[in-house]
Amino acid sequence: MFEAREIKNLTKFRKELHAHPELSGEEKETSKRVLAFLEKCKPSHIISSIGGYGVVAVFDSGIKGPNVLFRGDMDALPIEEINDFDYRSKTKGVSHKCGHDGHTTMLLGLAKLLSKNPPKEGKALVLFQPAEEIGAGAAAVLRDENFISLKPDWVFGLHNLPGYPLHEVVVKEDSFTASVTSIVIDFHGKTTHAAEPENGINPAMAVSELVLQASLWSNNLPERDDFAVVTPIHIELGSKAYGTSPGEATVGFTIRTWTETEMKKLQEKMEVYLVALAKKYRLKLKYKYTEDFKANDNNAEAVENITTAAKNLKFKVTERKSPFKWGEDFGLFTQQYKGAFFGIGAGEDCPALHNPEYDFPDELIPTGSKMFYELCKNYLACP
Structure with a gap:
């Protein structure tokens, strides 16, 4: 040939x-x-x-x-x-x-x-x-x-x-191959002096809860139809300024499921959770999806x-x-x-x-x- x-x-x-x-x-x-x-x-x-x-x-x-x-x-x-x-x-x-x-x-x-x-x-x-x-x-x-x-x-x-x-x-x-997307989540609070955190809104607790919750959304069991993996990719919170309580945070995850149907269900669940989490900690919330693979x-x-x-x-x-x-x-x-x-x-x-x-x-x-x-x-x- x-x-x-x-x-x-x-x-x-x-x-x-x-x-x-x-x-x-x-x-x-x-x-x-x-x-x-x-x-x-x-x-x-x-x-x-x-x-x-x-x-x-x-x-x-x-x-x-x-x-x-x-x-x-x-x-x-x-x-x-x-x-x-x-x-x-x-x-x-x-x-x-x-x-x-x-x-x-x-x-x-x-x-x-x-x-x-x-x-x-x-x-x-x-x-x-x-x-x-x-x-x-x-x-x-x-x-x-x-x-x-x-x-x-x-x-x-x-x-x-x-x-x-x-x-x-x-x-x-x-x-x-899996349905894969990435989500980038921005929390906006209020920066203040580290000695007076009560005067600011630090998103650290929200970030902590979110990372823990992501592990609960994952099952990483390929044999299941509802297989899902939510992987923390990057976290940005404050800087090496030890006198400052940060007011901004960004968290990124990749999300994987076997089908587009399961992906949509998981995204909807995450979005509802994010809105509730931001409200709980008095944070402004923005999120976007990127690098989407069907x-x-x-x-x-x-x-x-x-x-x-x-x-x-x-x-x-x-x-x-x-x-x-x-x-x-x-x-x-x-x-x-x-x-x-x-x-x-x-x-x-x-x-x-x-x-x-x-x-x-x-x-x-x-x-x-x-x-x-x-x-x-x-x-x-x-x-």
Whole structure:
């Protein structure tokens, strides 16, 4: 399916991306590199600047059929590279520690395969998405008029999975990844002299009660449908001014549930509690949600087709019993379109995602490309 020369070129491209990582929303040069590669694949047309620096390559058969979208992410993380190989990150404090350099390259591999064997019906939409890590990229793409006009019928995405055997395909119907959001809570009281706390309103007690309550909202039991994890992330209260009783505090949490229904129930419970807590301690309250990741809601038919594709390619398939706890903003696509998100094992000894020692295993490039192309064969009658 791939010539040795093509795999060599894809691997070289992946390492180039790794050496030049860009943070969420800043993927300008990454986008340029993707565009330059895609032009050689001669898609029917290319749309750039979707949802920021996003790119879509359209392979159009010209014959009526489904529009099938394949998505990969492009952004890196604010993590310092500690590996010492020759393609290590050249950008201080930024590196590809989630494998998005590999995901991008897998999609380019798919584009290469489609350039040789294009769809016989329908369209293949190859989407390179920005800003996944902050939960903003999918939403920006879905709002973009240029994307809306593409009208996908099916959507597919994947992620490499350290801890699973290399090339093993991991599937699950319904929720594949958790619904995740973060909440930032501001309490406004009244600052005063530390010797006269009665003249001020110190939010310390409210913060203490809130952190304790968060532990009671959590059950961290993956086997339960009402699984929930509320994790304290940061607390800001006063400063090292020991003569001052602070009047302001900020508390941040991440919230995780298996489904959007459970997420809504937990958010409503938290909001009622916050209003009562602020009233109890005479505090003004503000809160906002940020970095929102919808649960990946996998369609049963799409999962079946992924499983069939993997078996056709002789890859082992494992079905998860419970979703992954991390967030993935491809979930917003599966909330709106039929499709599925799946995983490919990155090796049992591969460092974990977001670990400073992590590096995407290049052996997976053809694996991901072939999996996507096998789905094209199913939906788009590719040869």
